[in-house]
Amino acid sequence: MLIRVFTRCSALVAKKPMTQTLLKPIPKLSEAPTLTSHWPRLGIRWGILGLLLAAVLAVLLLSLTLGSVKIPLEDILQVLLGGEASRESWGNIILKFRLPKALTAMLAGAGLGISGLLMQTFFRNPLADPYVLGVSAGASLGVALVVLSAGVVGSTLLAGIGLVGDLGITAAAMLGAGTVMTLVLLLARRVHSIMTLLILGLMFGYLTSGLVSLLLYFNLPERIQAFINWTFGSFGGVTWDEMRILAPLVFIGLVLALALSKPLNALLLGEAYARSMGVNVNTARHWIILVTAILAGVITAFCGPIGFIGIAVPHLCRSILGTSDHRVLLPASILMGALVALIAALLAELPGSNLILPLNAITSLMGAPVVIWVIMRRRNLRESFAS
Amino acid sequence: MNVLELRDLTVGYAPARRPVVTVANCLNATLEAGEMVCLIGPNGAGKTTLMRTLAGMQKPLHGHARLLGDDIHYLSARDLAQRLSIVLTERVDVGLLTAYALVALGRHPYTGWSGRLSAHDEAVVQWAIDAVGAPALAERYVSELSDGERQKIMIARALAQEPALMMLDEPTAFLDLPRRVEIMHLLRQLAHTTGRAILLSTHDLDLALRSADRIWLLPAGGALQQGVPEDLVLSGAFAKAFHSEGVKFDIQSGSFKIHPVRSGRVVVVGEGLAADWTRRALERAGFVTEGNGVAALAQVEVLPGKHPCWQVNGRSYSSIQAMLAAINDHHLTHTADRR
Numbered sequence: 001m002l003i004r005v006f007t008r009c010s011a012l013v014a015k016k017p018m019t020q021t022l023l024k025p026i027p028k029l030s031e032a033p034t035l036t037s038h039w040p041r042l043g044i045r046w047g048i049l050g051l052l053l054a055a056v057l058a059v060l061l062l063s064l065t066l067g068s069v070k071i072p073l074e075d076i077l078q079v080l081l082g083g084e085a086s087r088e089s090w091g092n093i094i095l096k097f098r099l100p101k102a103l104t105a106m107l108a109g110a111g112l113g114i115s116g117l118l119m120q121t122f123f124r125n126p127l128a129d130p131y132v133l134g135v136s137a138g139a140s141l142g143v144a145l146v147v148l149s150a151g152v153v154g155s156t157l158l159a160g161i162g163l164v165g166d167l168g169i170t171a172a173a174m175l176g177a178g179t180v181m182t183l184v185l186l187l188a189r190r191v192h193s194i195m196t197l198l199i200l201g202l203m204f205g206y207l208t209s210g211l212v213s214l215l216l217y218f219n220l221p222e223r224i225q226a227f228i229n230w231t232f233g234s235f236g237g238v239t240w241d242e243m244r245i246l247a248p249l250v251f252i253g254l255v256l257a258l259a260l261s262k263p264l265n266a267l268l269l270g271e272a273y274a275r276s277m278g279v280n281v282n283t284a285r286h287w288i289i290l291v292t293a294i295l296a297g298v299i300t301a302f303c304g305p306i307g308f309i310g311i312a313v314p315h316l317c318r319s320i321l322g323t324s325d326h327r328v329l330l331p332a333s334i335l336m337g338a339l340v341a342l343i344a345a346l347l348a349e350l351p352g353s354n355l356i357l358p359l360n361a362i363t364s365l366m367g368a369p370v371v372i373w374v375i376m377r378r379r380n381l382r383e384s385f386a387s
Numbered sequence: 388m389n390v391l392e393l394r395d396l397t398v399g400y401a402p403a404r405r406p407v408v409t410v411a412n413c414l415n416a417t418l419e420a421g422e423m424v425c426l427i428g429p430n431g432a433g434k435t436t437l438m439r440t441l442a443g444m445q446k447p448l449h450g451h452a453r454l455l456g457d458d459i460h461y462l463s464a465r466d467l468a469q470r471l472s473i474v475l476t477e478r479v480d481v482g483l484l485t486a487y488a489l490v491a492l493g494r495h496p497y498t499g500w501s502g503r504l505s506a507h508d509e510a511v512v513q514w515a516i517d518a519v520g521a522p523a524l525a526e527r528y529v530s531e532l533s534d535g536e537r538q539k540i541m542i543a544r545a546l547a548q549e550p551a552l553m554m555l556d557e558p559t560a561f562l563d564l565p566r567r568v569e570i571m572h573l574l575r576q577l578a579h580t581t582g583r584a585i586l587l588s589t590h591d592l593d594l595a596l597r598s599a600d601r602i603w604l605l606p607a608g609g610a611l612q613q614g615v616p617e618d619l620v621l622s623g624a625f626a627k628a629f630h631s632e633g634v635k636f637d638i639q640s641g642s643f644k645i646h647p648v649r650s651g652r653v654v655v656v657g658e659g660l661a662a663d664w665t666r667r668a669l670e671r672a673g674f675v676t677e678g679n680g681v682a683a684l685a686q687v688e689v690l691p692g693k694h695p696c697w698q699v700n701g702r703s704y705s706s707i708q709a710m711l712a713a714i715n716d717h718h719l720t721h722t723a724d725r726r
Contacts, residue, residue, distance in 0.1 A: 039513055040487045040526050042504065124480075262502035266495055268481050276442065277495040277548065278468030324482035327502060 045328055048321060052335035056106070059342045063105075064098050066351040097236075100243055105235040105345040106338040107250040108303050109313070111295040113337020114257045116310030117317070117329055121264050122288050123198050129311040130296035133184050133289065134204030135177045139300040140231065141208040142176025143169050147227045148215040169230065170242065170301045177297030180204055184293070188285055194271075232358035233304035235345050246302050253295040254334055260287055261326040268324055308363040309344070312371045313337045340367065390551050390584040391418035391441070393611075395450035398433060398440045409448060410436040414611040416603055418552065418586055423578040424613075425595035426588040428605030429629055434588045437605065438556050441586070442473050455551055468496035472548035474541045474555040478534070486532065486540045487525040490516055493547030515547040516540075518581070519573060535566035539573070546577065553577075555587040559594070567591060571598045592629070593642050596620070604628055644670070651675070651718050652682065657689030665689050665697065668707045672715065684721060685714055 064076045075085040076094060085091040115130035123132065131137070146168055184201060191197050216224055238246060263284035266274040271281050299306070317332040318324060340363075348362045393416045399409040410433035418424055428434050439445050441452055443459050452459045454470050462470070472493065481489055493515065494508040504512070516522055519539045529537060538558060545553050558574070559567040571594050578585040578600070586603075589595050595602060596616040604612045604619055606628035612619065619625045626636035629643070637644045652675045655666050665687060666676045674684070687710060688698040696703055697710040700717070704710040 039509070040485055042488055042491055259500065262495070262498070262500060265492060265502060268484065269479050269489075269492065270477075272444065272475060273473070273479065275444070275464065276468060276471070276473045277492065278465040279495065280464055318483055322483055323488070324484050325488055 042325065043327060044331065045321070049331055049335065052332060052339065056335055056339045056342065059339060059346065060102055060106070063102050063342055063346045064094060066346060067093070067098060067349055068354055069093060070351075100238055100240060101236050101345065102342060103243065104238040104246065104303065105341040107247060108235060108299045108306060109309055109337035109339070109341025109344075110334040111250045111253055111299050111337070112306060112310040113313030113317075113333040113340070114254060114330060115292040115295040116312075117314040117326075117333045118257060118260070118264070118288050118292050119310075120314050121267055121326070122285075122292075123194055124267075124270070125198070126315070127311070128198070129307075130292055131205070131300075131305065131310065132198060132201045133293060133296070134180045134201040134208070135184075135293045135296045136300040136305045137205040137208040138176040138178075138180030139173035139297060140176070140305060141211055142172035142174070142179075143230055144212045144215050144227055145176075146172040147230070148219045148223050173301035174297060176208075177293065177300060180208075181289070181293035181297060185286060185289055188289055189282075194285075230304050231360070233306040233360045233363075235303055235341070235359065238302050242302060246298060249294060249298045253291050253298070256287065256291045257295075258330050260284070260291065261330050264288075264326040264330075303359075305360075306341075306363060307360050308367040309337060309340055312367045313340055315371055316340075389417045389453075390420050390455060391416075391586070392453045393417070393441075393450070394453070396437075396440070396447050396452055397449035398436045398445075399448050400436075400445075401448060407448065411605060411611070413450070414605075416611055416613045418584045420551070420584055421578055421582045422600040423575045423585040423587070423598070424601045424603055425599035426586060426603045426605060427590075427592060427595050429607050429631070432605045432607040432609075432628075434605055435556065438554060438586075438588055442471065442554055443467050465496050468548065470551045472545035472550040472553050474538075474545050474553070474558055476557045476560050478537070478561065479541075481529050484529050485526055486521065486529055486536075486543075487512070487516065489529050489540055490543045490547050493544040496548060511549065512547050515543040518546060518577060519543045534561045535563075535570070538562065538566075538570055542570075542573070542577075546581075546583075550583065552584045552586065555585070557589055558587055559589060559591055567594055575600070596641050651684040651721070652677075653714060654683045654686045655689060656686060657691065659689075659691050661691050661695040662689045665707060665710075668711060669714070672711055674714070674718075685717055687714070 061073065061076060064080075065071050065073055069090070071085070071090050071094065075087075075090055079085050079091050079094045080099075085094070112130055116128070119128040119130060119132055120126060122128070183204070184197070187200055188197055191200070216227065263274065263279045263281075266277050266279045267281075267284065269277075274284070275281050296310075313333050313336050314329065317329050317336050321328055321332055323329065344359060344363045344366055347366060348357045348359050350357060393414050396414040397409060397412050398414070399407060399411070401407045414437065426434055426437065436445075440447050441459065443462070446460055454462070454467075457466075459467065459471070491504060491508070491512045494504055494512060495502065497508060498504060513522075516525055519542050521536065521539045521543060524532060524536055524540060529540060532540065538561075542553075542555070542558070545555075555574070559570055562570060571591075574585050574587065575598050577583065599616055601613060602616050602619055604614075604624055606612075606624075609628070612624050614622075614624075620638060620641060626638065629636055634643050636642075651673075653669050655662055655669065655676055657665070669676050669687075685699055690696045690698065694705070696705055697707065698704075699710060699713050702713065704713060
């Protein structure tokens with residue numbers, strides 16, 4: 001429903017009939033036309049961003065009320081403002097479980113959405129997502145090594161899943177992601193064509209998944225189950241202590257990404273034009289890779305490899321807003337990412353039941369049809385990428 | 388004042404661990420404010436390499452290229468972007484940008500970190516769109532524009548960069564003839580009225596001869612020659628640069644002609660448009676139309692009017708096609724007889 005409102009807004013930008021223009025004498029710069037209303041306006045579109053923000057807040061409140069126990073909205077607001085809920089257990093449920101989970105979903109969604117946009121522009125490819133650099137593959141290798149190799153290395157058979165805690169998995173994932181990121185950054189300095197970089201990232205992915213397959217093949221069923229659970233993705237595992245690492249890192253990533261809007265816009269024309277407009281393409285490349293790797297790496301480390309959001313959110317934003325201007329798309333991708341992730345988390349809980357579904361199944365099942373619908377209805381991929 | 392000055396410029400490639408490839412040697416030339424210069428030369432002479440070098444996209448092997456007195460290859464990216472803008476041959480796919488947003492990208496070297504446009508920036512963008520005669524396109528998506536409209540918008544973007552020199556690599560490559568003439572005319576007008584120098588490479592020799600203020604002629608392996616088109620034609624430099632088997636530069640018409648394959652001579656009698664096109668048709672078919680009736684293969688009499696008609700050897704034909712067929716038949720029997 002929300003999407004329908006936005007679509008209608010952007011449809012108001014009507015197309016003027018094309019009139020044949022003859023060559024006119026060129027005005028002197030001093031006689032340039034004054035700012036009149038018939039010229040289009042560029043820049044941030046606060047109206048739509050405001051609508052998105054309102055939607056995010058609404059779904060946030062909804063996701064705090066719904067769950068295995070339904071908590072009234074008044075109690076939620078009471079607890080959030082530092083008061084007491086009408087039942088003691090409710091305060092606990094909100095503060096210890098639902099709030100960190102919702103915040104994690106928002107951070108992860110925002111980070112994946114914006115880094116997906118960065119990669120799609122960087123590689124000029126509509127199928128790029130935050131993981132094309134191989135960062136999440138590195139993270140999964142780190143996790144696999146910790147979860148699966150504990151017994152193989154033979155330190156002690158008791159060092160099972162219980163001993164290797166959540167924090168150990170997170171640290172291993174960050175280490176894996178960081179290693180791949182460093183490799184990609186070093187290669188980016190030597191490789192001229194971004195196409196080569198794209199293929200290298202893909203190959204990193206294959207190499208690491210090959211190693212992970214080997215580890216899985218020679219392992220105990222319960223460890224394999226633990227690893228597979230990690231690959232399903234979850235926003236639920238982040239404690240307040242871990243939030244102190246996750247939130248600042250994602251926040252830094254988002255701010256850096258927002259600061260990249262100018263070079264990203266120039267890169268829409270390709271690297272040659274970007275250079276000719278004074279953009280230092282090599283510096284821009286490094287920052288784009290760094291920001292994407294930080295966001296994708298950290299989010300994968302804390303939530304597992306969450307699919308769909310990174311590839312779909314930029315498409316949703318482009319289709320709904322009808323522009324490729326990054327000054328509009330970057331903030332919109334943050335909000336849209338948070339919104340989509342919150343809704344996915346809400347649906348995975350199956351409100352009113354005790355069942356919890358794997359998050360990645362929900363993001364794909366929910367998102368793919370929406371994206372297909374939006375893209376078919378508004379403008380096709382050829383127009384947004386025309387590649 | 389010279390906007391651009393090439394001094395002993397040698398362009399080419401210096402790949403790592405491989406021998407240096409020199410494409411063009413010791414080039415000397417100048418470009419002045421307010422003039423449009425066409426860079427022409429046969430394929431492989433090094434036009435693209437020279438353009439890339441002048442745009443700062445690759446380093447020269449030797450010598451200097453100075454833009455407003457400073458060496459292009461030592462200017463900072465931002466300084467260079469404020470003095471020089473480019474339009475490349477490849478059709479760029481910019482995604483969902485309106486023509487206005489695309490032209491606004493040209494203000495990049497002047498805006499701050501966020502790319503926000505000041506009132507002055509917006510005024511320049513609007514002036515640039517007006518200057519190429521495309522205000523009606525401003526709100527349309529670039530992906531919906533025709534090739535000619537898109538080229539105008541790309542030129543407006545380059546213009547919005549307010550450069551001293553605009554460089555265009557084959558700006559008319561994908562356009563039909565009326566659009567080519569229009570774009571060339573537009574570029575020349577822009578050079579003259581805005582006082583900016585425009586350098587463009589083109590394969591469209593006829594159009595370059597007709598519209599360029601001056602020409603840089605780059606023959607394969609030879610030295611760069613510059614001059615007004617007519618001087619280069621009269622000195623024979625033009626014909627020499629493009630000398631090739633089977634193609635001949637016709638100094639009368641200033642265009643290239645395919646060598647006649649048949650040596651038969653046909654005399655055309657008549658005046659006016661119909662007669663002119665009759666001569667063209669015969670030349671295309673490989674006949675010579677100059678000279679008098681002595682030893683001619685045939686004589687075509689053109690009777691002008693609302694429905695022109697052609698008489699060959701006493702027979703009348705209602706179209707050039709029918710007339711050509713008759714003359715071809717005649718030519719074939721004629722050569723067969725001589726054998």
